[in-house]
Amino acid sequence: MDQVTCAVPLHVPRPAGPWHEVRESLSRLGNAVVYSTWGEWLPSVLTNPRLRELLGRDWDRYRRTPDAAVRYRFAAARLLLKYTAAAALGTTPENLDLAYRLGGRPYLRGFDQLDLSLSHTGALMAAGFNRTGRIGVDAEPADRSVRLDLLESRMLTPAEAQEIAGLPEDQRAAHALRLWTLKEAYSKALGQGLRLGFNEFGFGPGGRLLAPDGSSASRGEWGFATHPVMGRYLLSVACHDAGLNTADDTSVETMLDRGFLSAMSRAAEPLEPSSAVGAAGYRPAGADVEAL
Incomplete structure:
Protein backbone atom coordinates (compact mmCIF):
# COMPACT_ATOMS: atom_id res chain seq x y z
CA MET A 1 0.00 0.00 0.00
CA SER A 153 15.37 12.13 26.66
CA ARG A 154 11.68 13.04 26.43
CA MET A 155 10.80 13.06 22.75
CA LEU A 156 13.42 11.52 20.48
CA THR A 157 13.99 7.88 19.65
CA PRO A 158 17.61 6.67 19.61
CA ALA A 159 17.56 6.69 15.81
CA GLU A 160 16.27 10.28 15.72
CA ALA A 161 18.82 11.45 18.29
CA GLN A 162 21.59 9.89 16.22
CA GLU A 163 20.27 11.53 13.05
CA ILE A 164 20.15 14.98 14.69
CA ALA A 165 23.64 14.56 16.13
CA GLY A 166 24.94 14.02 12.59
CA LEU A 167 23.49 17.29 11.29
CA PRO A 168 25.31 20.63 11.19
CA PHE A 201 7.83 6.23 17.78
CA GLY A 202 9.78 8.27 15.30
CA PHE A 203 9.87 9.73 11.80
CA GLY A 204 12.29 9.22 8.98
CA PRO A 205 12.88 10.91 5.60
CA GLY A 206 9.68 11.48 3.66
CA GLY A 207 7.59 11.40 6.83
CA ARG A 208 7.74 7.63 7.33
CA LEU A 209 6.53 6.36 10.70
CA LEU A 210 9.31 4.42 12.43
CA ALA A 211 9.78 2.24 15.49
CA PRO A 212 12.35 3.38 18.11
CA ASP A 213 15.07 1.30 16.43
CA GLY A 214 14.46 3.00 13.10
CA SER A 215 12.50 0.18 11.42
CA SER A 216 9.23 0.86 9.60
CA ALA A 217 6.12 1.01 11.80
CA SER A 218 3.47 1.52 9.10
CA ARG A 219 2.25 -0.37 6.05
CA GLY A 220 1.29 2.86 4.31
CA GLU A 253 -27.05 13.38 2.29
CA THR A 254 -24.09 11.00 1.97
CA MET A 255 -22.15 11.77 5.13
CA LEU A 256 -24.94 12.16 7.70
CA ASP A 257 -24.87 9.33 10.21
CA ARG A 258 -28.10 7.33 9.84
CA GLY A 259 -28.33 6.63 13.56
CA PHE A 260 -28.18 10.34 14.30
CA LEU A 261 -30.75 11.04 11.60
CA SER A 262 -33.07 8.41 13.11
CA ALA A 263 -32.73 9.93 16.57
CA MET A 264 -33.46 13.40 15.22
CA SER A 265 -36.50 12.07 13.36
CA ARG A 266 -37.86 10.50 16.54
CA ALA A 267 -37.29 13.74 18.42
CA ALA A 268 -39.34 15.56 15.80
CA GLU A 269 -42.37 13.23 16.10
CA PRO A 270 -45.64 14.60 17.59
CA LEU A 271 -45.66 14.87 21.37
CA GLU A 272 -48.00 12.79 23.52
CA PRO A 273 -48.81 13.07 27.25
CA SER A 274 -46.59 10.96 29.48
CA SER A 275 -47.01 10.13 33.12
CA ALA A 276 -43.28 9.41 33.23
CA VAL A 277 -42.55 13.15 33.22
CA GLY A 278 -45.50 14.29 35.34
CA ALA A 279 -49.15 14.97 34.74
CA ALA A 280 -48.40 18.04 32.63
CA GLY A 281 -45.30 16.53 30.93
CA TYR A 282 -44.83 15.53 27.30
CA ARG A 283 -42.33 13.33 25.51
CA PRO A 284 -41.67 12.38 21.86
CA ALA A 285 -43.96 9.53 20.86
CA GLY A 286 -42.06 6.25 21.00
CA ALA A 287 -38.84 7.89 22.19
CA ASP A 288 -36.94 7.55 25.43
CA VAL A 289 -36.59 10.95 27.05
CA GLU A 290 -33.31 10.22 28.83
CA ALA A 291 -31.72 8.75 25.70
CA LEU A 292 -32.30 12.00 23.83
Missing part, protein backbone atom coordinates in the same frame (compact mmCIF):
# COMPACT_ATOMS: atom_id res chain seq x y z
CA ASP A 2 1.39 3.42 -0.99
CA GLN A 3 1.74 5.95 1.77
CA VAL A 4 -1.30 8.18 2.26
CA THR A 5 -0.91 11.66 0.79
CA CYS A 6 -1.71 14.53 3.13
CA ALA A 7 -3.20 17.59 1.48
CA VAL A 8 -1.15 20.76 1.10
CA PRO A 9 -2.55 23.35 3.54
CA LEU A 10 -4.86 25.93 1.96
CA HIS A 11 -5.07 29.54 3.10
CA VAL A 12 -8.70 30.48 3.79
CA PRO A 13 -8.72 34.12 4.95
CA ARG A 14 -12.47 34.68 5.22
CA PRO A 15 -15.87 32.92 5.36
CA ALA A 16 -16.22 33.40 1.60
CA GLY A 17 -13.46 30.88 0.99
CA PRO A 18 -12.02 29.91 -1.46
CA TRP A 19 -13.87 26.64 -0.82
CA HIS A 20 -13.68 24.86 -4.17
CA GLU A 21 -10.09 23.84 -3.41
CA VAL A 22 -11.19 22.32 -0.10
CA ARG A 23 -13.89 20.24 -1.81
CA GLU A 24 -11.46 19.18 -4.53
CA SER A 25 -8.86 18.12 -1.95
CA LEU A 26 -11.40 16.04 -0.01
CA SER A 27 -12.63 14.41 -3.20
CA ARG A 28 -9.16 13.66 -4.61
CA LEU A 29 -7.15 12.83 -1.48
CA GLY A 30 -9.82 12.21 1.16
CA ASN A 31 -8.42 14.98 3.39
CA ALA A 32 -8.03 18.74 3.47
CA VAL A 33 -6.13 21.19 5.68
CA VAL A 34 -6.88 24.90 6.00
CA TYR A 35 -5.19 27.71 7.88
CA SER A 36 -5.66 31.39 8.57
CA THR A 37 -5.08 33.94 11.31
CA TRP A 38 -7.72 34.74 13.84
CA GLY A 39 -7.25 38.40 12.90
CA GLU A 40 -8.40 37.66 9.35
CA TRP A 41 -11.61 36.14 10.73
CA LEU A 42 -12.12 38.77 13.44
CA PRO A 43 -14.39 41.01 11.30
CA SER A 44 -16.79 38.08 10.92
CA VAL A 45 -16.81 37.57 14.68
CA LEU A 46 -17.49 41.23 15.38
CA THR A 47 -20.02 42.03 12.67
CA ASN A 48 -21.92 38.82 11.90
CA PRO A 49 -25.48 39.18 13.26
CA ARG A 50 -25.81 35.36 13.26
CA LEU A 51 -22.80 34.77 15.53
CA ARG A 52 -24.92 33.18 18.27
CA GLU A 53 -26.45 30.71 15.81
CA LEU A 54 -23.05 30.01 14.27
CA LEU A 55 -21.40 29.25 17.61
CA GLY A 56 -24.32 27.14 18.82
CA ARG A 57 -23.51 25.45 22.12
CA ASP A 58 -20.15 27.30 22.20
CA TRP A 59 -21.97 30.60 22.63
CA ASP A 60 -22.04 30.46 26.44
CA ARG A 61 -18.32 29.67 26.62
CA TYR A 62 -17.62 32.53 24.25
CA ARG A 63 -19.63 34.97 26.37
CA ARG A 64 -18.04 33.78 29.64
CA THR A 65 -14.44 34.23 28.46
CA PRO A 66 -13.22 37.47 30.10
CA ASP A 67 -10.09 38.07 28.01
CA ALA A 68 -11.15 39.70 24.73
CA ALA A 69 -8.25 38.33 22.66
CA VAL A 70 -8.85 34.77 23.90
CA ARG A 71 -12.59 35.15 23.33
CA TYR A 72 -12.23 36.38 19.76
CA ARG A 73 -9.62 33.73 18.89
CA PHE A 74 -11.92 31.03 20.27
CA ALA A 75 -14.83 32.26 18.14
CA ALA A 76 -12.69 32.68 15.02
CA ALA A 77 -11.37 29.11 15.27
CA ARG A 78 -14.92 27.71 15.61
CA LEU A 79 -16.06 29.70 12.59
CA LEU A 80 -13.12 28.35 10.58
CA LEU A 81 -14.09 24.80 11.55
CA LYS A 82 -17.78 25.26 10.80
CA TYR A 83 -17.45 27.16 7.53
CA THR A 84 -14.90 24.68 6.19
CA ALA A 85 -17.00 21.68 7.21
CA ALA A 86 -20.09 23.30 5.72
CA ALA A 87 -18.29 23.85 2.42
CA ALA A 88 -17.21 20.20 2.41
CA LEU A 89 -20.69 18.93 3.28
CA GLY A 90 -22.63 21.28 1.02
CA THR A 91 -24.68 22.84 3.80
CA THR A 92 -24.74 26.01 5.90
CA PRO A 93 -22.54 26.38 9.00
CA GLU A 94 -25.56 27.07 11.21
CA ASN A 95 -26.80 23.55 10.47
CA LEU A 96 -23.70 21.95 12.00
CA ASP A 97 -23.42 21.09 15.69
CA LEU A 98 -19.85 21.19 16.97
CA ALA A 99 -19.18 19.08 20.07
CA TYR A 100 -16.13 17.80 21.95
CA ARG A 101 -14.80 14.43 23.02
CA LEU A 102 -12.89 13.77 26.22
CA GLY A 103 -9.71 15.79 26.03
CA GLY A 104 -11.37 18.53 23.94
CA ARG A 105 -11.09 17.02 20.44
CA PRO A 106 -13.84 18.59 18.27
CA TYR A 107 -16.29 16.58 16.19
CA LEU A 108 -19.49 17.18 14.24
CA ARG A 109 -22.53 15.56 15.78
CA GLY A 110 -24.08 13.22 13.21
CA PHE A 111 -21.12 13.27 10.83
CA ASP A 112 -18.75 10.71 12.31
CA GLN A 113 -17.27 9.95 8.87
CA LEU A 114 -15.64 13.39 8.76
CA ASP A 115 -12.81 13.57 11.30
CA LEU A 116 -11.63 16.98 12.54
CA SER A 117 -8.51 18.39 14.15
CA LEU A 118 -7.77 21.94 15.33
CA SER A 119 -4.52 23.66 16.26
CA HIS A 120 -3.60 27.25 17.02
CA THR A 121 -0.43 29.05 18.02
CA GLY A 122 0.15 32.77 18.14
CA ALA A 123 -1.98 34.36 15.43
CA LEU A 124 -2.27 31.13 13.41
CA MET A 125 -5.17 28.71 13.46
CA ALA A 126 -5.25 25.51 11.41
CA ALA A 127 -7.84 22.79 10.91
CA GLY A 128 -7.72 19.34 9.32
CA PHE A 129 -10.58 17.30 7.82
CA ASN A 130 -10.50 13.66 6.75
CA ARG A 131 -13.25 11.43 5.34
CA THR A 132 -11.11 8.26 5.14
CA GLY A 133 -9.84 7.98 8.72
CA ARG A 134 -8.23 10.03 11.47
CA ILE A 135 -6.41 13.34 11.11
CA GLY A 136 -4.25 15.49 13.35
CA VAL A 137 -2.69 18.91 12.82
CA ASP A 138 -0.15 20.79 14.89
CA ALA A 139 1.51 24.16 14.39
CA GLU A 140 4.43 25.91 16.06
CA PRO A 141 6.33 29.15 15.41
CA ALA A 142 9.23 28.28 13.11
CA ASP A 143 11.65 30.24 15.29
CA ARG A 144 10.61 28.58 18.55
CA SER A 145 13.64 27.77 20.67
CA VAL A 146 14.11 24.13 21.68
CA ARG A 147 16.29 22.48 24.29
CA LEU A 148 17.88 19.57 22.46
CA ASP A 149 19.20 18.05 25.68
CA LEU A 150 15.66 17.84 27.10
CA LEU A 151 14.09 16.66 23.83
CA GLU A 152 16.57 13.82 23.47
CA GLU A 169 24.72 22.45 14.46
CA ASP A 170 22.68 25.24 12.86
CA GLN A 171 20.17 22.69 11.45
CA ARG A 172 19.56 20.63 14.57
CA ALA A 173 16.94 22.82 16.28
CA ALA A 174 14.83 23.19 13.12
CA HIS A 175 14.88 19.44 12.52
CA ALA A 176 13.89 18.73 16.12
CA LEU A 177 11.01 21.20 15.87
CA ARG A 178 9.75 19.44 12.73
CA LEU A 179 9.81 16.11 14.58
CA TRP A 180 7.99 17.70 17.53
CA THR A 181 5.12 18.97 15.38
CA LEU A 182 4.85 15.65 13.53
CA LYS A 183 4.59 13.76 16.81
CA GLU A 184 2.01 16.18 18.15
CA ALA A 185 -0.05 15.79 14.97
CA TYR A 186 0.12 11.98 15.13
CA SER A 187 -0.81 11.94 18.80
CA LYS A 188 -3.77 14.24 18.13
CA ALA A 189 -4.94 12.00 15.29
CA LEU A 190 -4.93 9.05 17.69
CA GLY A 191 -6.77 11.10 20.31
CA GLN A 192 -3.95 10.63 22.81
CA GLY A 193 -2.55 14.14 23.20
CA LEU A 194 0.45 14.22 25.54
CA ARG A 195 -0.42 10.78 26.97
CA LEU A 196 1.44 9.10 24.10
CA GLY A 197 5.16 8.58 24.75
CA PHE A 198 6.92 10.61 22.06
CA ASN A 199 10.10 8.55 22.30
CA GLU A 200 8.16 5.37 21.48
CA GLU A 221 -2.03 3.53 6.01
CA TRP A 222 -0.61 6.74 7.50
CA GLY A 223 0.73 9.82 5.77
CA PHE A 224 2.68 12.71 7.29
CA ALA A 225 3.83 16.10 6.04
CA THR A 226 5.24 19.37 7.34
CA HIS A 227 4.79 22.72 5.60
CA PRO A 228 5.99 26.26 6.28
CA VAL A 229 3.01 28.63 6.31
CA MET A 230 2.74 32.41 6.38
CA GLY A 231 6.53 32.67 6.49
CA ARG A 232 6.75 32.12 10.26
CA TYR A 233 5.05 28.86 11.25
CA LEU A 234 5.53 25.12 10.79
CA LEU A 235 2.34 23.14 10.21
CA SER A 236 2.46 19.34 10.42
CA VAL A 237 -0.28 16.93 9.39
CA ALA A 238 -0.91 13.27 10.19
CA CYS A 239 -3.63 11.63 8.07
CA HIS A 240 -4.92 8.08 8.09
CA ASP A 241 -6.77 5.88 5.63
CA ALA A 242 -8.85 3.20 7.36
CA GLY A 243 -9.46 1.44 4.04
CA LEU A 244 -13.23 1.69 4.30
CA ASN A 245 -13.68 2.93 0.72
CA THR A 246 -15.84 5.88 1.69
CA ALA A 247 -17.66 7.64 -1.12
CA ASP A 248 -16.05 10.60 -2.85
CA ASP A 249 -19.29 12.50 -2.29
CA THR A 250 -19.11 14.46 0.98
CA SER A 251 -22.55 16.05 0.76
CA VAL A 252 -24.82 16.06 3.80
Whole structure:
Protein backbone atom coordinates (compact mmCIF):
# COMPACT_ATOMS: atom_id res chain seq x y z
CA MET A 1 0.00 0.00 0.00
CA ASP A 2 1.39 3.42 -0.99
CA GLN A 3 1.74 5.95 1.77
CA VAL A 4 -1.30 8.18 2.26
CA THR A 5 -0.91 11.66 0.79
CA CYS A 6 -1.71 14.53 3.13
CA ALA A 7 -3.20 17.59 1.48
CA VAL A 8 -1.15 20.76 1.10
CA PRO A 9 -2.55 23.35 3.54
CA LEU A 10 -4.86 25.93 1.96
CA HIS A 11 -5.07 29.54 3.10
CA VAL A 12 -8.70 30.48 3.79
CA PRO A 13 -8.72 34.12 4.95
CA ARG A 14 -12.47 34.68 5.22
CA PRO A 15 -15.87 32.92 5.36
CA ALA A 16 -16.22 33.40 1.60
CA GLY A 17 -13.46 30.88 0.99
CA PRO A 18 -12.02 29.91 -1.46
CA TRP A 19 -13.87 26.64 -0.82
CA HIS A 20 -13.68 24.86 -4.17
CA GLU A 21 -10.09 23.84 -3.41
CA VAL A 22 -11.19 22.32 -0.10
CA ARG A 23 -13.89 20.24 -1.81
CA GLU A 24 -11.46 19.18 -4.53
CA SER A 25 -8.86 18.12 -1.95
CA LEU A 26 -11.40 16.04 -0.01
CA SER A 27 -12.63 14.41 -3.20
CA ARG A 28 -9.16 13.66 -4.61
CA LEU A 29 -7.15 12.83 -1.48
CA GLY A 30 -9.82 12.21 1.16
CA ASN A 31 -8.42 14.98 3.39
CA ALA A 32 -8.03 18.74 3.47
CA VAL A 33 -6.13 21.19 5.68
CA VAL A 34 -6.88 24.90 6.00
CA TYR A 35 -5.19 27.71 7.88
CA SER A 36 -5.66 31.39 8.57
CA THR A 37 -5.08 33.94 11.31
CA TRP A 38 -7.72 34.74 13.84
CA GLY A 39 -7.25 38.40 12.90
CA GLU A 40 -8.40 37.66 9.35
CA TRP A 41 -11.61 36.14 10.73
CA LEU A 42 -12.12 38.77 13.44
CA PRO A 43 -14.39 41.01 11.30
CA SER A 44 -16.79 38.08 10.92
CA VAL A 45 -16.81 37.57 14.68
CA LEU A 46 -17.49 41.23 15.38
CA THR A 47 -20.02 42.03 12.67
CA ASN A 48 -21.92 38.82 11.90
CA PRO A 49 -25.48 39.18 13.26
CA ARG A 50 -25.81 35.36 13.26
CA LEU A 51 -22.80 34.77 15.53
CA ARG A 52 -24.92 33.18 18.27
CA GLU A 53 -26.45 30.71 15.81
CA LEU A 54 -23.05 30.01 14.27
CA LEU A 55 -21.40 29.25 17.61
CA GLY A 56 -24.32 27.14 18.82
CA ARG A 57 -23.51 25.45 22.12
CA ASP A 58 -20.15 27.30 22.20
CA TRP A 59 -21.97 30.60 22.63
CA ASP A 60 -22.04 30.46 26.44
CA ARG A 61 -18.32 29.67 26.62
CA TYR A 62 -17.62 32.53 24.25
CA ARG A 63 -19.63 34.97 26.37
CA ARG A 64 -18.04 33.78 29.64
CA THR A 65 -14.44 34.23 28.46
CA PRO A 66 -13.22 37.47 30.10
CA ASP A 67 -10.09 38.07 28.01
CA ALA A 68 -11.15 39.70 24.73
CA ALA A 69 -8.25 38.33 22.66
CA VAL A 70 -8.85 34.77 23.90
CA ARG A 71 -12.59 35.15 23.33
CA TYR A 72 -12.23 36.38 19.76
CA ARG A 73 -9.62 33.73 18.89
CA PHE A 74 -11.92 31.03 20.27
CA ALA A 75 -14.83 32.26 18.14
CA ALA A 76 -12.69 32.68 15.02
CA ALA A 77 -11.37 29.11 15.27
CA ARG A 78 -14.92 27.71 15.61
CA LEU A 79 -16.06 29.70 12.59
CA LEU A 80 -13.12 28.35 10.58
CA LEU A 81 -14.09 24.80 11.55
CA LYS A 82 -17.78 25.26 10.80
CA TYR A 83 -17.45 27.16 7.53
CA THR A 84 -14.90 24.68 6.19
CA ALA A 85 -17.00 21.68 7.21
CA ALA A 86 -20.09 23.30 5.72
CA ALA A 87 -18.29 23.85 2.42
CA ALA A 88 -17.21 20.20 2.41
CA LEU A 89 -20.69 18.93 3.28
CA GLY A 90 -22.63 21.28 1.02
CA THR A 91 -24.68 22.84 3.80
CA THR A 92 -24.74 26.01 5.90
CA PRO A 93 -22.54 26.38 9.00
CA GLU A 94 -25.56 27.07 11.21
CA ASN A 95 -26.80 23.55 10.47
CA LEU A 96 -23.70 21.95 12.00
CA ASP A 97 -23.42 21.09 15.69
CA LEU A 98 -19.85 21.19 16.97
CA ALA A 99 -19.18 19.08 20.07
CA TYR A 100 -16.13 17.80 21.95
CA ARG A 101 -14.80 14.43 23.02
CA LEU A 102 -12.89 13.77 26.22
CA GLY A 103 -9.71 15.79 26.03
CA GLY A 104 -11.37 18.53 23.94
CA ARG A 105 -11.09 17.02 20.44
CA PRO A 106 -13.84 18.59 18.27
CA TYR A 107 -16.29 16.58 16.19
CA LEU A 108 -19.49 17.18 14.24
CA ARG A 109 -22.53 15.56 15.78
CA GLY A 110 -24.08 13.22 13.21
CA PHE A 111 -21.12 13.27 10.83
CA ASP A 112 -18.75 10.71 12.31
CA GLN A 113 -17.27 9.95 8.87
CA LEU A 114 -15.64 13.39 8.76
CA ASP A 115 -12.81 13.57 11.30
CA LEU A 116 -11.63 16.98 12.54
CA SER A 117 -8.51 18.39 14.15
CA LEU A 118 -7.77 21.94 15.33
CA SER A 119 -4.52 23.66 16.26
CA HIS A 120 -3.60 27.25 17.02
CA THR A 121 -0.43 29.05 18.02
CA GLY A 122 0.15 32.77 18.14
CA ALA A 123 -1.98 34.36 15.43
CA LEU A 124 -2.27 31.13 13.41
CA MET A 125 -5.17 28.71 13.46
CA ALA A 126 -5.25 25.51 11.41
CA ALA A 127 -7.84 22.79 10.91
CA GLY A 128 -7.72 19.34 9.32
CA PHE A 129 -10.58 17.30 7.82
CA ASN A 130 -10.50 13.66 6.75
CA ARG A 131 -13.25 11.43 5.34
CA THR A 132 -11.11 8.26 5.14
CA GLY A 133 -9.84 7.98 8.72
CA ARG A 134 -8.23 10.03 11.47
CA ILE A 135 -6.41 13.34 11.11
CA GLY A 136 -4.25 15.49 13.35
CA VAL A 137 -2.69 18.91 12.82
CA ASP A 138 -0.15 20.79 14.89
CA ALA A 139 1.51 24.16 14.39
CA GLU A 140 4.43 25.91 16.06
CA PRO A 141 6.33 29.15 15.41
CA ALA A 142 9.23 28.28 13.11
CA ASP A 143 11.65 30.24 15.29
CA ARG A 144 10.61 28.58 18.55
CA SER A 145 13.64 27.77 20.67
CA VAL A 146 14.11 24.13 21.68
CA ARG A 147 16.29 22.48 24.29
CA LEU A 148 17.88 19.57 22.46
CA ASP A 149 19.20 18.05 25.68
CA LEU A 150 15.66 17.84 27.10
CA LEU A 151 14.09 16.66 23.83
CA GLU A 152 16.57 13.82 23.47
CA SER A 153 15.37 12.13 26.66
CA ARG A 154 11.68 13.04 26.43
CA MET A 155 10.80 13.06 22.75
CA LEU A 156 13.42 11.52 20.48
CA THR A 157 13.99 7.88 19.65
CA PRO A 158 17.61 6.67 19.61
CA ALA A 159 17.56 6.69 15.81
CA GLU A 160 16.27 10.28 15.72
CA ALA A 161 18.82 11.45 18.29
CA GLN A 162 21.59 9.89 16.22
CA GLU A 163 20.27 11.53 13.05
CA ILE A 164 20.15 14.98 14.69
CA ALA A 165 23.64 14.56 16.13
CA GLY A 166 24.94 14.02 12.59
CA LEU A 167 23.49 17.29 11.29
CA PRO A 168 25.31 20.63 11.19
CA GLU A 169 24.72 22.45 14.46
CA ASP A 170 22.68 25.24 12.86
CA GLN A 171 20.17 22.69 11.45
CA ARG A 172 19.56 20.63 14.57
CA ALA A 173 16.94 22.82 16.28
CA ALA A 174 14.83 23.19 13.12
CA HIS A 175 14.88 19.44 12.52
CA ALA A 176 13.89 18.73 16.12
CA LEU A 177 11.01 21.20 15.87
CA ARG A 178 9.75 19.44 12.73
CA LEU A 179 9.81 16.11 14.58
CA TRP A 180 7.99 17.70 17.53
CA THR A 181 5.12 18.97 15.38
CA LEU A 182 4.85 15.65 13.53
CA LYS A 183 4.59 13.76 16.81
CA GLU A 184 2.01 16.18 18.15
CA ALA A 185 -0.05 15.79 14.97
CA TYR A 186 0.12 11.98 15.13
CA SER A 187 -0.81 11.94 18.80
CA LYS A 188 -3.77 14.24 18.13
CA ALA A 189 -4.94 12.00 15.29
CA LEU A 190 -4.93 9.05 17.69
CA GLY A 191 -6.77 11.10 20.31
CA GLN A 192 -3.95 10.63 22.81
CA GLY A 193 -2.55 14.14 23.20
CA LEU A 194 0.45 14.22 25.54
CA ARG A 195 -0.42 10.78 26.97
CA LEU A 196 1.44 9.10 24.10
CA GLY A 197 5.16 8.58 24.75
CA PHE A 198 6.92 10.61 22.06
CA ASN A 199 10.10 8.55 22.30
CA GLU A 200 8.16 5.37 21.48
CA PHE A 201 7.83 6.23 17.78
CA GLY A 202 9.78 8.27 15.30
CA PHE A 203 9.87 9.73 11.80
CA GLY A 204 12.29 9.22 8.98
CA PRO A 205 12.88 10.91 5.60
CA GLY A 206 9.68 11.48 3.66
CA GLY A 207 7.59 11.40 6.83
CA ARG A 208 7.74 7.63 7.33
CA LEU A 209 6.53 6.36 10.70
CA LEU A 210 9.31 4.42 12.43
CA ALA A 211 9.78 2.24 15.49
CA PRO A 212 12.35 3.38 18.11
CA ASP A 213 15.07 1.30 16.43
CA GLY A 214 14.46 3.00 13.10
CA SER A 215 12.50 0.18 11.42
CA SER A 216 9.23 0.86 9.60
CA ALA A 217 6.12 1.01 11.80
CA SER A 218 3.47 1.52 9.10
CA ARG A 219 2.25 -0.37 6.05
CA GLY A 220 1.29 2.86 4.31
CA GLU A 221 -2.03 3.53 6.01
CA TRP A 222 -0.61 6.74 7.50
CA GLY A 223 0.73 9.82 5.77
CA PHE A 224 2.68 12.71 7.29
CA ALA A 225 3.83 16.10 6.04
CA THR A 226 5.24 19.37 7.34
CA HIS A 227 4.79 22.72 5.60
CA PRO A 228 5.99 26.26 6.28
CA VAL A 229 3.01 28.63 6.31
CA MET A 230 2.74 32.41 6.38
CA GLY A 231 6.53 32.67 6.49
CA ARG A 232 6.75 32.12 10.26
CA TYR A 233 5.05 28.86 11.25
CA LEU A 234 5.53 25.12 10.79
CA LEU A 235 2.34 23.14 10.21
CA SER A 236 2.46 19.34 10.42
CA VAL A 237 -0.28 16.93 9.39
CA ALA A 238 -0.91 13.27 10.19
CA CYS A 239 -3.63 11.63 8.07
CA HIS A 240 -4.92 8.08 8.09
CA ASP A 241 -6.77 5.88 5.63
CA ALA A 242 -8.85 3.20 7.36
CA GLY A 243 -9.46 1.44 4.04
CA LEU A 244 -13.23 1.69 4.30
CA ASN A 245 -13.68 2.93 0.72
CA THR A 246 -15.84 5.88 1.69
CA ALA A 247 -17.66 7.64 -1.12
CA ASP A 248 -16.05 10.60 -2.85
CA ASP A 249 -19.29 12.50 -2.29
CA THR A 250 -19.11 14.46 0.98
CA SER A 251 -22.55 16.05 0.76
CA VAL A 252 -24.82 16.06 3.80
CA GLU A 253 -27.05 13.38 2.29
CA THR A 254 -24.09 11.00 1.97
CA MET A 255 -22.15 11.77 5.13
CA LEU A 256 -24.94 12.16 7.70
CA ASP A 257 -24.87 9.33 10.21
CA ARG A 258 -28.10 7.33 9.84
CA GLY A 259 -28.33 6.63 13.56
CA PHE A 260 -28.18 10.34 14.30
CA LEU A 261 -30.75 11.04 11.60
CA SER A 262 -33.07 8.41 13.11
CA ALA A 263 -32.73 9.93 16.57
CA MET A 264 -33.46 13.40 15.22
CA SER A 265 -36.50 12.07 13.36
CA ARG A 266 -37.86 10.50 16.54
CA ALA A 267 -37.29 13.74 18.42
CA ALA A 268 -39.34 15.56 15.80
CA GLU A 269 -42.37 13.23 16.10
CA PRO A 270 -45.64 14.60 17.59
CA LEU A 271 -45.66 14.87 21.37
CA GLU A 272 -48.00 12.79 23.52
CA PRO A 273 -48.81 13.07 27.25
CA SER A 274 -46.59 10.96 29.48
CA SER A 275 -47.01 10.13 33.12
CA ALA A 276 -43.28 9.41 33.23
CA VAL A 277 -42.55 13.15 33.22
CA GLY A 278 -45.50 14.29 35.34
CA ALA A 279 -49.15 14.97 34.74
CA ALA A 280 -48.40 18.04 32.63
CA GLY A 281 -45.30 16.53 30.93
CA TYR A 282 -44.83 15.53 27.30
CA ARG A 283 -42.33 13.33 25.51
CA PRO A 284 -41.67 12.38 21.86
CA ALA A 285 -43.96 9.53 20.86
CA GLY A 286 -42.06 6.25 21.00
CA ALA A 287 -38.84 7.89 22.19
CA ASP A 288 -36.94 7.55 25.43
CA VAL A 289 -36.59 10.95 27.05
CA GLU A 290 -33.31 10.22 28.83
CA ALA A 291 -31.72 8.75 25.70
CA LEU A 292 -32.30 12.00 23.83
